[in-house]
Amino acid sequence: MTEHSYAVIMAGGGGTRLWPVSRKETPKQLLPLIGQETLFQTTVARLENLFVSQNILVVTVEEQAQEMRQQVPSIPVDNYIIEPLPRGTASVVGLAAVLLSKRDPEAIMAVLPSDHFIRNRDLFHYLIRAAFEAAQNGYLVTLGITPTHPSTAYGYIQQGDPISEGYKYPVYDVRSFREKPDEETAQRFLRSGNYSWNSGMFIWRADVVLAEIQKQMPALWNALKVISLDWGTARQSDVFTEQWNSLNVVTIDYGVMENAAKVAVMPAGGLGWSDVGSWESLFEVLLPDMSGNITANNGRLLAHETNNTLVYGSDEERLIVTIGVDDTIIVDTRDVLLVCKSDQSQKVREVVEHLKKHRQEKYL
């Protein structure tokens, strides 16, 4: 890693799959879901020894920025970039790239979600260093996760031929990006051995990704040029807001990666990665007791003939007693109690939709 190495943490999202703990005002990344730190704090801590704090940018929205600055005061205030409105990952990547290029024409950037979990920090560091080497050579590198089961919850990356340029970790050409598959297709992907999950972690040179944006997304490119020109002047805010709000919402995968020239994938196994995308995913992330039970946050659990059950509490004075309960997720918050069979935890989203439809704002 060099002084030209940057990390861009993307933290704009809301996400309803960890409701009722994640809410409009307190999205997943700002919560202490795993241990005492929030996912955002853990994400930043994971970058130690890779990036100096001055080289870490955070792109987020106004509602979350204040809390983030409090949670991670080590990052300079100006490194928090506030989206006037969420405009998709292509816009965020483009904005970060154009601002970094302005500051440092040789910038290489890692784009990282703020709300993922990675158990094996040493391997993560090793992979990032290897990815920066490949990125230096002009590749748009994606970090792929070697699948452990035929998940239908992730996009997949099909790898092609190995790139033999002597990197310290195997790097492959990308043959294709695939949307979230159905069960049968996921099975096929898993068996073939040539597919990785798309983790949403990317490493590239700012100038390389900007060249792809110029080619593939000219409207975004034009907006970014205008924004960049007035950035740091009195007109920054007005121009940024006007240009930004006119952008289409497009993902970086769809907008750039699928048709880019030099796209590479580093398929990572053993990273202990989770996108913490559902309550059930906490079973992969936290260490259960010998009955398979997990107590998260402040839950006080008295378990009697209970197995493979997750209890997330919010009030350590409250006693949570389970009797004869198996494979269940219990989330106890101040105003909502959720009891959910573990393998149904993706349906939390349907409940949130229902509450939205019926304008139960106070629970959202």
Add this chain to the structure above:
Amino acid sequence: MTEHSYAVIMAGGGGTRLWPVSRKETPKQLLPLIGQETLFQTTVARLENLFVSQNILVVTVEEQAQEMRQQVPSIPVDNYIIEPLPRGTASVVGLAAVLLSKRDPEAIMAVLPSDHFIRNRDLFHYLIRAAFEAAQNGYLVTLGITPTHPSTAYGYIQQGDPISEGYKYPVYDVRSFREKPDEETAQRFLRSGNYSWNSGMFIWRADVVLAEIQKQMPALWNALKVISLDWGTARQSDVFTEQWNSLNVVTIDYGVMENAAKVAVMPAGGLGWSDVGSWESLFEVLLPDMSGNITANNGRLLAHETNNTLVYGSDEERLIVTIGVDDTIIVDTRDVLLVCKSDQSQKVREVVEHLKKHRQEKYL
């Protein structure tokens, strides 16, 4: 029914099987478990048109008396008799009988638990009237409940020959009282057709039951005579406490009924009776929705793919969401949350024992 007809409601018990709603300070009978009224209020309301308020006695303990008087102000204050200590049902029955005899030598009394549920109030009235007729003729009448399943949770009463004295409901000699049986024995009792559950509801003349106490429990008899002598004088409290606290704890079944002379049973089917002895029993008592779910008390339930689940809430501002849940009991109180498989709800008692052992007073 005549001016000599009395009801004695026994309300001293604590009971831990409906924990965490029933607590030391608020036992089951004082809670609105079913509808808006407490079980105690419902028990008194059930006696309307049978007994005038002046003829209803309540035997309870100091901790509960004040709340009971508030819940049922229609019963005269002096009709609440306070046990200095719980001393078993034989002592309570004897005390009530000796005090009623002093007031009315022709008293006939129904002894009734304060915390049972009876759906069919008209049939209950009919049975009580019939039982008073048999009691008038000197029988110790027990109200038996025709079993609907081989329960191991109740004592059983074996009936003998019918008593053909023209009562308006069949009455039988009692052949034996049986303790709570094991599963196999309960099956046999059910098949034979000659056994009823012992409901703990008794009807008899005060003088008849006192004669049995004199014969079978002379120590109790002597204490009752002393208590009765000073009742209504300045010495009442001292004498009562001294005598009472020296008594052995004995049930009326064991102390009197098993060896009494003229014992009769009226086996009642269709009464819709429940002793509300566990959370699971509420499924017999309350009307579920078409998915089999029940919301009791203030629970606000949003059920998604949920069946045969009971939610007891305490705070109507709290939303309780269930997803993919079956056959479960959820009891949400201020300081304890219980999630329990329905058929395990008798194990609530084990949890309470555990908390007692570990001195978790605030949860008891």
